[in-house]
Amino acid sequence: MNCPSKTRNGRLRLIEFATGRARAMERMELQFHADSCPACRSLIDEQRQVFAALDGWDAVAPSRDFNRKLYARFELEANRSWFRRFQQVFEHPAWIGRSSYPLAIAAVLVVGFFAGDASRFITRWRGIVPATTAPAAAPATVQDPTAQLIQALDDLQLLDQIDSVKHRVHRSRTRPL
Amino acid sequence: MAAHALDYDVQLMLRVKAGDTSCFGVLLERHRHPVIHFLYRMVQNHAVAEELAQDVFLRVFRSRASYEATAKFTTWLFRIATHLALNWLRDAKKDRVQDSLDAESSDAPALQLADRNPNVEQHMVSGTRLEEIRRAIASLPEKQRAAVLMHKYEEMEYSQIAKVLCCSESAVKSLLFRAYETLRARLAHMA
Numbered sequence A: 001m002n003c004p005s006k007t008r009n010g011r012l013r014l015i016e017f018a019t020g021r022a023r024a025m026e027r028m029e030l031q032f033h034a035d036s037c038p039a040c041r042s043l044i045d046e047q048r049q050v051f052a053a054l055d056g057w058d059a060v061a062p063s064r065d066f067n068r069k070l071y072a073r074f075e076l077e078a079n080r081s082w083f084r085r086f087q088q089v090f091e092h093p094a095w096i097g098r099s100s101y102p103l104a105i106a107a108v109l110v111v112g113f114f115a116g117d118a119s120r121f122i123t124r125w126r127g128i129v130p131a132t133t134a135p136a137a138a139p140a141t142v143q144d145p146t147a148q149l150i151q152a153l154d155d156l157q158l159l160d161q162i163d164s165v166k167h168r169v170h171r172s173r174t175r176p177l
Numbered sequence B: 001m002a003a004h005a006l007d008y009d010v011q012l013m014l015r016v017k018a019g020d021t022s023c024f025g026v027l028l029e030r031h032r033h034p035v036i037h038f039l040y041r042m043v044q045n046h047a048v049a050e051e052l053a054q055d056v057f058l059r060v061f062r063s064r065a066s067y068e069a070t071a072k073f074t075t076w077l078f079r080i081a082t083h084l085a086l087n088w089l090r091d092a093k094k095d096r097v098q099d100s101l102d103a104e105s106s107d108a109p110a111l112q113l114a115d116r117n118p119n120v121e122q123h124m125v126s127g128t129r130l131e132e133i134r135r136a137i138a139s140l141p142e143k144q145r146a147a148v149l150m151h152k153y154e155e156m157e158y159s160q161i162a163k164v165l166c167c168s169e170s171a172v173k174s175l176l177f178r179a180y181e182t183l184r185a186r187l188a189h190m191a
């Protein structure tokens, strides 16, 4: 066998040998060679020292609220996409300003509510929200109309908040330096 | 990773694609640690690593509809993770985080070349030594760093690393060869 330490591929074979992941035949062959070759033995020893050093570098554990933060981002993203769809609906009529969205939605809701079928109306309206917002969450249960209305009003508040944030961002971008 | 484990990941992802989002939680639990560890060792900042890991899983979930089981799930996962890490590292070159790391490097005490104790593992508790290892990894060019981390800690084959880095196996061998030459030169004194 030619001395593997003399070539790039040979040195890589010695590195694999040092990881302990080399195949059995390869392992035997290299061990046999290294027993009588100081250069290869030295490279293997050094490489093992490097691996031992790297083994001592433990990565820190994920923070406890990693999943909670991730699912919050899912939720936010789902709300954003839902908001964007609403935005597209209202973008065309020029007479409706962006700040009018909550008012417009509230008006639609009130009409639907007084039409006498609030429960079905709100359920249908909330059906716009994608069902995949929280992957590990339990399936949604049917709520009573009051709870749904409270939820709808919460969503309106969220829309309002998003709207005001967008305005703030817009103002800060257009503000002269 | 064993063949049956690979199949399991792909099956889980295909079920996520079909709408069974609870399977995403299982994939998250299975791969959260390795992804965060890889990103932490790439960017060497825990908060950034977690943020990037969240981006990885967000992208996986967003891409569920177009997912095709053409490769190992972990190949796809680490391709996304590596892409995000490399982008962050490029952006961070001008950033304060990177500047402070560089400052730490220049302010650090000189390497203890006289210390020739052969039992390296006994000394891994030493913060100075860990700092040296961390700096040795950080000194590697980014692609070499990614290749070494996947080879050493994820025990990936050259072929899988090549797929993650979107390059040839020969290029991976070249990256690993140069990276380990550097690491031996920098860390050999620890023996």
Ligand SMILES: [Zn+2]
Pocket (backbone or CB within 6 Å): A002, A003, A004, A005, A033, A034, A037, A038, A039, A040, A041
């Ligand atoms: Zn030899």
